[in-house]
Amino acid sequence: MRQKRAKAYKRVMALYVGTFGFRTPYQVLLGDDFLLEAAKQKDVDWWKMLGTTVQGEVKPMITQCCIEALYRKGKEFQHVVDMAKRAERRKCNHREAVDPADCLKDMVGDTNKHRYVLAVQSQPLIIKLATTPGLPVMHYNARGVLVLSPPSTATVRAKNAAEEERRAEGVKMLDGVKDGTNVVGAGSGAGGSQGQGRRKVKGPNPLSMKKKKGGEEGRKRKAQEDEVEVEAEAEVEVEDEGRRKKKRKRGRGKGAVATAIAEINAAGGIGLGGDGGGGGGEGEESASD
Structure with missing residues (x-):
């Protein structure tokens, strides 16, 4: 076909x-x-x-x-x-x-x-x-x-007559309807006693909202948070002080070495170099005497 x-x-x-x-x-x-x-x-x-x-x-x-x-x-x-x-x-x-x-x-x-x-x-x-x-x-x-x-x-x-009958039934059901306010079941919602089918504006879901801090429970939570912040600040200060102490020790060590070198240089060296040679000449002069 x-x-x-x-x-x-x-x-x-x-x-x-x-x-x-x-x-x-x-x-x-x-x-x-x-x-x-x-x-x-x-x-x-x-x-x-x-x-x-x-x-x-x-x-x-x-x-x-x-x-x-x-x-x-x-x-x-x-x-x-x-x-x-x-x-x-x-x-x-x-x-x-x-x-x-x-x-x-x-x-x-x-x-x-x-x-x-x-x-x-x-x-x-x-x-x-x-x-x-x-x-x-x-x-x-x-x-x-x-x-x-x-x-x-x-x-x-027969087909056209059936369609016209269904259309007439639909028109009869909607006869007298104005803006949907007098439809069957329109007054079952909010404001139904006054014939209004509008819904009230709903607020947010209380389960999805963050609880406000207040009362005794809020004060306790605030105190705990303050204690945690104080402990964190104390730990930071201790770490900073430790770093400063280590730096001071390294500084003192370097100063002692520098002082020892300065004293040796002031005493005429350790017997090496030109100064050492001078010292030897004086020995020979004393021996000849």
Whole structure:
């Protein structure tokens, strides 16, 4: 099936589903002439084609009157009878077999309350049932293609009437409503006794707010924080004093070494260098004396 045709059939069946309450699997009521035409299609699964045409699962059905009409065709149409036996038997409440067209017309009725999808080839029967709203009709066209007929005029009128009824009900429900203040349930909130539906401005969530410091508990917390700050400052001062003491020790050490060097230099050195040589000359002079 072509994609364009499949989309069109899907829209048609959506109309029957939304307006007339059709549900899957769709009950397809088969006529004897439809089965005779389907038997002419070679190498085609007509059972599957039913579901493809209506875009959903199907439940084929046939009445006893239609099967009797196929039996009367003779043994050469036994294969058509076998096709009919695959469908579910639907009781038509006719004690004696009547014409298949009359049987199908009685099954559909004036309103198609059982929501049948009719599959027939008889054009006079299709014309007669065109006045029944909510009746989808399938048939084979001249080229042997299974098609779904467009919605009839009665079906479109029933759809428009249902939409107008729903619109009127909606207007009736909103009759007299002004700014939503007199809608049912509008006065159940704050200010409902005065007919106001407005809500009061709510404050912040108390659980998410930080508790204020105050009272005895606040004073204790403040005292503890002060003690922690004092201890931290004392530790910082002790560390600074230790650093200063270490620096002073290093300074005193350097001063003692410098003083010792200065004393040696003042005493004339340690006997090395030029001064040492001078000292030796004086020794030799004293020895010669």
